[in-house]
Amino acid sequence: MLLLWELGGRAVTEYRLFLPSIIEVMGAGVQLLFSGDVARHFLVTLERFLTGYLIAAALGASLGVALGYFRLLHDLLGTVVELLRPMPSVAIIPVAILMLGIGDAMIVAVTVYASVWPILINTVDGVRHIEGALVDTGRTFGLNRRRILWQIILPAASPYIVTGLRIALSIALILVTTAEMVAGSKGLGFFILDQERSMNSSNMYAGVLIVAVLGYALNRLFVAIEARVMRWQHGMLNREAV
Amino acid sequence: MRPEKLSGIGFLFIALGLWEFAARKELVNPLLVPPLSRIVAVFWDLFSTGEMPLQIAVSMKRAALGYGLAGAVFISLGIVMGLSRPIHRALEVIVEMLRPVPPPVVIPVALLFFGLEDEMKVFVIFFSCAWPILLNTIDGVRRVDPVLLNTARTFRLRRLKTIWQVVLPAASPQIMTGLRVSLPIMLILVVISEMVGSTDGIGYFILDSQRRFRVAQMYAGMAALAILGYTLNQFFNLLHRRLLSWHWGMMRRNLE
Numbered sequence: 001m002l003l004l005w006e007l008g009g010r011a012v013t014e015y016r017l018f019l020p021s022i023i024e025v026m027g028a029g030v031q032l033l034f035s036g037d038v039a040r041h042f043l044v045t046l047e048r049f050l051t052g053y054l055i056a057a058a059l060g061a062s063l064g065v066a067l068g069y070f071r072l073l074h075d076l077l078g079t080v081v082e083l084l085r086p087m088p089s090v091a092i093i094p095v096a097i098l099m100l101g102i103g104d105a106m107i108v109a110v111t112v113y114a115s116v117w118p119i120l121i122n123t124v125d126g127v128r129h130i131e132g133a134l135v136d137t138g139r140t141f142g143l144n145r146r147r148i149l150w151q152i153i154l155p156a157a158s159p160y161i162v163t164g165l166r167i168a169l170s171i172a173l174i175l176v177t178t179a180e181m182v183a184g185s186k187g188l189g190f191f192i193l194d195q196e197r198s199m200n201s202s203n204m205y206a207g208v209l210i211v212a213v214l215g216y217a218l219n220r221l222f223v224a225i226e227a228r229v230m231r232w233q234h235g236m237l238n239r240e241a242v
Numbered sequence: 243m244r245p246e247k248l249s250g251i252g253f254l255f256i257a258l259g260l261w262e263f264a265a266r267k268e269l270v271n272p273l274l275v276p277p278l279s280r281i282v283a284v285f286w287d288l289f290s291t292g293e294m295p296l297q298i299a300v301s302m303k304r305a306a307l308g309y310g311l312a313g314a315v316f317i318s319l320g321i322v323m324g325l326s327r328p329i330h331r332a333l334e335v336i337v338e339m340l341r342p343v344p345p346p347v348v349i350p351v352a353l354l355f356f357g358l359e360d361e362m363k364v365f366v367i368f369f370s371c372a373w374p375i376l377l378n379t380i381d382g383v384r385r386v387d388p389v390l391l392n393t394a395r396t397f398r399l400r401r402l403k404t405i406w407q408v409v410l411p412a413a414s415p416q417i418m419t420g421l422r423v424s425l426p427i428m429l430i431l432v433v434i435s436e437m438v439g440s441t442d443g444i445g446y447f448i449l450d451s452q453r454r455f456r457v458a459q460m461y462a463g464m465a466a467l468a469i470l471g472y473t474l475n476q477f478f479n480l481l482h483r484r485l486l487s488w489h490w491g492m493m494r495r496n497l498e
Contacts, residue, residue, distance in 0.1 A: 091448055095452070095460070211343065
């Protein structure tokens with residue numbers, strides 16, 4: 001397939017401007033990596049992504065536990081959540097620009113807003129699915145609230161929380177790059193759009209490639225961490241099967 | 243109405259009331275957060291003048307084209323890939339390479355090829371809806387009971403007929419899952435692509451309102467978008483229940 005691209009590209013030279021050969025893209029990619037130009041954009045994007053994602057994880061999980069555990073809170077906020085959820089999260093970008101300008105704060109805020117939903121909703125779900133007996137057992141043993149939270153609720157809900165975190169991972173990357181395209185002067189999203197506007201198509205494809213690799217690497221990293229952290233759960237499931 | 247629903251709505255009204263109050267008393271900057279009543283008024287205006295329905299119609303046309311195309315192409319491709327191992331192996335690498343590309347990054351590429359035309363947005367939507375549909379279809383086809391396929395073969399059903407009458411119905415619950423997952427993705431990408439490169443559509447409308455500092459209009463656009471998302475979801479659920487009623491019926495019978 002790659003070969004076909006290369007050959008096809010060479011045959012139809014009039015499209016050269018739109019679809020440079022793989023060799024050119026690779027060349028541009030290597031050149032960009034060494035020039036440090038892309039490295040700067042890359043680091044900016046990565047930093048925004050990590051900040052936003054981690055804040056969303058902390059916020060989503062804690063809010064989710066609270067909403068899942070306290071019925072009253074859930075009843076009060078449930079309708080508001082249901083109202084906000086169907087709105088595509090990117091629609092928040094203009095509001096964020098209005099309130100926070102076009103700096104890092106805006107991009108991080110947008111990322112947090114968008115990636116908090118899957119984490120929040122999955123956590124609520126997870127906490128609600130905990131067997132009442134587990135919490136009751138904890139109470140019987142005289143555990144205080146904090147220990148019930150840390151030693152019973154969080155571990156029992158963690159498979160759900162992890163699912164939410166995994167969904168949020170790709171959403172966060174989407175939002176960072178989008179926000180950078182709509183309003184930004186740094187970052188990979190800006191870089192790619194900028195290269196397109198200056199008709200530097202090899203650089204543009206190289207940028208797309210870098211983002212794809214970043215997305216892939218983040219996903220892999222997540223799966224690796226998940227396997228390590230959640231090992232106890234797989235062990236438990238296996239034991240039950242035996 | 244259930245009491246917990248009631249308290250939720252009660253809380254919502256209190257929150258909205260607080261918003262109105264804070265904006266009126268200028269506790270928050272009314273330029274950034276206009277009173278709710280103004281947003282509602284602007285919303286109503288935009289609807290009665292036909293401005294908002296027009297923008298939504300433009301966006302929905304693009305969305306329907308991209309989504310429909312993605313459904314047609316990737317359900318068929320998924321069936322082929324699910325049935326034939328060699329084809330699956332040949333295409334798997336490409337799929338795995340393209341899948342981690344975050345969809346908005348495709349926008350500049352699409353801009354290069356299609357410019358600011360409708361095709362650009364349609365392509366972006368098409369691309370981003372592709373993966374959930376494709377992967378779920380492959381999965382669904384793979385899980386078709388081999389007994390079904392063998393039975394079809396015994397009855398000497400032709401290949402095309404087997405696909406149409408056996409494989410497709412058996413895989414349809416999972417195909418529906420793929421279509422459902424890509425529905426919100428579709429809406430997100432419509433908005434993004436219109437924000438980055440467009441002169442009309444609801445995404446452009448919202449960003450443009452912000453740039454012109456018509457804040458109430460911006461919020462009204464967001465509200466319309468939320469309603470749109472909700473309606474699409476409800477509509478899909480309805481369709482889902484209709485189309486797959488036989489499936490649920492069968493599941494119930496199996497349980498009994």
